[in-house]
Amino acid sequence: MNRPALRIEIALAALILALAIISLMVGPAGLSPRAAIAGLFSGEGPAGIIVRDIRLPRTLLAGLIGATLGLSGAALQGLLRNPLAEPALFGAPQAAAAAAAAVIAFGFAPVTSFAVPVAGILGATISIAGLVAIAGRRASLTVTLLAGLALASFAGAATALILNLAPNPFIALEIAFWLLGSLEDRSSDHLIIAAPFMLASWIVLGAQARAFRALTLGEDAAASLGVDVARTRMMVVIGVALGVGAAVAVSGAVGFVGLVAPHLVRRAVGSDPARVMLPAALAGAALVLLADIAIRLGPSAVEIKLGVVTALIGVPIFLSMIFRERRLLEGAVS
Amino acid sequence: MSVLSASNLTVRIGAKEIVCDASLSLNAGELVALVGPNGAGKTTLMRALAGLLPSQGEITLHGKPFDVLTPRERARHIAYLPQGHIFHWPMSVEQIVMLGRAPHGDAFSTASPDDRVAVTQAMATTETQMFIGRPVTTLSGGEKARVALARALATQAPVLLADEPTAALDPRHQLVVMELLRKAAAGGNAILAIMHDLTLAARFADRVLVMHEGRIVAQDAPSDALAPERLATVFGIEAATVLIGDRRVPIAGRAL
Numbered sequence: 001m002n003r004p005a006l007r008i009e010i011a012l013a014a015l016i017l018a019l020a021i022i023s024l025m026v027g028p029a030g031l032s033p034r035a036a037i038a039g040l041f042s043g044e045g046p047a048g049i050i051v052r053d054i055r056l057p058r059t060l061l062a063g064l065i066g067a068t069l070g071l072s073g074a075a076l077q078g079l080l081r082n083p084l085a086e087p088a089l090f091g092a093p094q095a096a097a098a099a100a101a102a103v104i105a106f107g108f109a110p111v112t113s114f115a116v117p118v119a120g121i122l123g124a125t126i127s128i129a130g131l132v133a134i135a136g137r138r139a140s141l142t143v144t145l146l147a148g149l150a151l152a153s154f155a156g157a158a159t160a161l162i163l164n165l166a167p168n169p170f171i172a173l174e175i176a177f178w179l180l181g182s183l184e185d186r187s188s189d190h191l192i193i194a195a196p197f198m199l200a201s202w203i204v205l206g207a208q209a210r211a212f213r214a215l216t217l218g219e220d221a222a223a224s225l226g227v228d229v230a231r232t233r234m235m236v237v238i239g240v241a242l243g244v245g246a247a248v249a250v251s252g253a254v255g256f257v258g259l260v261a262p263h264l265v266r267r268a269v270g271s272d273p274a275r276v277m278l279p280a281a282l283a284g285a286a287l288v289l290l291a292d293i294a295i296r297l298g299p300s301a302v303e304i305k306l307g308v309v310t311a312l313i314g315v316p317i318f319l320s321m322i323f324r325e326r327r328l329l330e331g332a333v334s
Numbered sequence: 335m336s337v338l339s340a341s342n343l344t345v346r347i348g349a350k351e352i353v354c355d356a357s358l359s360l361n362a363g364e365l366v367a368l369v370g371p372n373g374a375g376k377t378t379l380m381r382a383l384a385g386l387l388p389s390q391g392e393i394t395l396h397g398k399p400f401d402v403l404t405p406r407e408r409a410r411h412i413a414y415l416p417q418g419h420i421f422h423w424p425m426s427v428e429q430i431v432m433l434g435r436a437p438h439g440d441a442f443s444t445a446s447p448d449d450r451v452a453v454t455q456a457m458a459t460t461e462t463q464m465f466i467g468r469p470v471t472t473l474s475g476g477e478k479a480r481v482a483l484a485r486a487l488a489t490q491a492p493v494l495l496a497d498e499p500t501a502a503l504d505p506r507h508q509l510v511v512m513e514l515l516r517k518a519a520a521g522g523n524a525i526l527a528i529m530h531d532l533t534l535a536a537r538f539a540d541r542v543l544v545m546h547e548g549r550i551v552a553q554d555a556p557s558d559a560l561a562p563e564r565l566a567t568v569f570g571i572e573a574a575t576v577l578i579g580d581r582r583v584p585i586a587g588r589a590l
Contacts, residue, residue, distance in 0.1 A: 217433060218418075225434075
């Protein structure tokens with residue numbers, strides 16, 4: 001019964017592996033697949049240093065962050081019963097960025113300390129908890145989106161204020177670039193500070209799968225089937241905040257993966273919100289890997305930022321989803 | 335025998351008492367209609383009975399106090415069908431009906447043979463097998479109502495609480511759903527159904543509970559509970575009665 005989902009999962013895993021190998025090959029110094037893999041396993045010579053110290057952390061981060069964002073999107077959609085839910089529409093990455101930027105700007109902690117993801121997680125928690133509280137039991141789309149817009153705007157203003165008050169222009173510039181979202185020059189230090197939080201978010205969100213499935217019947221019916229809806233809501237807030245907060249702390253704001261990844265896999269595996277989760281995480285990993293490879297292959301002398309690429313791809317898909325579902329959405333608004 | 339009973343149940347939402355001092359019991363094999371004007375507290379009473387709202391007073395299930403049960407244990411004993419037949423995702427009808435088995439499985443289990451049998455039976459009873467692979471969102475209102483009922487029956491809970499199962503259905507589908515509820519009661523279920531159609535309630539229910547301003551003002555055989563004098567005081571309508579089969583049923587005449 002689950003065969004189509006399993007097939008998609010295997011195909012996506014193979015795709016991720018292939019993209020990971022390509023990601024180890026491309027960069028200012030191009031490597032052949034053989035050289036990249038040899039460098040990875042031996043760690044010797046220039047290839048070994050390039051692959052192990054520079055490209056491997058970047059590749060792993062791209063995969064982890066993509067999977068986290070894809071899963072967060074699928075989880076928010078499951079909780080709110082809406083395919084248009086996405087952390088970035090609700091101000092989560094923006095709030096995480098504002099909190100992390102404050103820590104960096106005012107020199108509370110170096111960029112690679114645990115303080116940055118912790119601040120990101122706190123910021124994301126506040127925005128997602130605020131959103132879920134405002135959305136309430138009925139989770140009306142209009143209320144949810146308006147609340148998300150308000151939260152994202154507020155977080156944007158807070159970030160602008162931090163840039164405004166930054167002690168010197170170099171820090172302001174550093175934060176501005178970091179906000180655009182990038183995996184350039186990320187090291188294993190970044191991996192160490194972010195990965196535990198992302199893995200924790202996978203566990204927390206994955207455990208809610210069955211609750212999401214029951215929620216397709218609405219909150220009352222789900223509760224009558226033994227689902228603790230309040231607890232589910234809290235766990236999604238915690239899980240999304242852990243994942244998005246940690247991801248943003250390392251990569252800056254990378255948006256729309258949470259929207260696009262579940263959307264792409266839903267066609268293949270169906271709408272069951274529990275069954276969408278794993279393929280959505282895999283698709284998210286593949287998307288971010290692909291975007292990060294495309295950036296390095298691009299002709300531009302200055303590297304285009306990852307967050308810019310995901311938004312340029314994600315927003316048109318988002319608009320097309322709105323266009324296709326506009327009749328349904330008009331119904332939901334009234 | 336009594337399966338679910340409540341005594342002196344009071345439910346407050348904020349400072350307001352929505353249900354006051356309600357006592358009732360549901361017996362196996364019995365279809366009970368819960369009627370009352372809009373705002374009488376029917377849905378609130380039903381949600382409290384389903385364990386979805388905190389309440390004061392005592393609810394017992396098979397003679398055991400309600401609050402010692404975990405939500406999942408309660409879910410195995412009480413199936414609840416909320417108003418409106420909500421399906422947010424275009425999942426297949428089979429997946430929807432399988433949700434009725436959620437209280438029986440553990441967190442990672444796939445469907446057991448028992449689950450499959452229960453789903454097949456529920457779909458046979460409600461005649462929904464022909465929709466098995468269809469996305470539930472593509473069904474008509476009457477078809478959705480039957481799928482929603484199949485989902486609730488698949489739990490195989492001894493108690494079924496249904497909030498307006500016939501709302502928004504055409505006359506034929508209203509009769510189909512009521513006959514399904516009768517069939518489920520004949521199979522041993524204790525069923526409480528909120529209804530607005532007094533004629534249907536009088537025709538199909540074994541007993542009728544009448545709620546007015548948060549209180550249960552009558553629980554009797556339909557002909558007594560829905561006597562014209564009561565309909566005048568509770569609903570503010572003048573009603574005539576006609577004989578259908580062996581039952582005297584009210585027909586609303588005019589607003590008083």
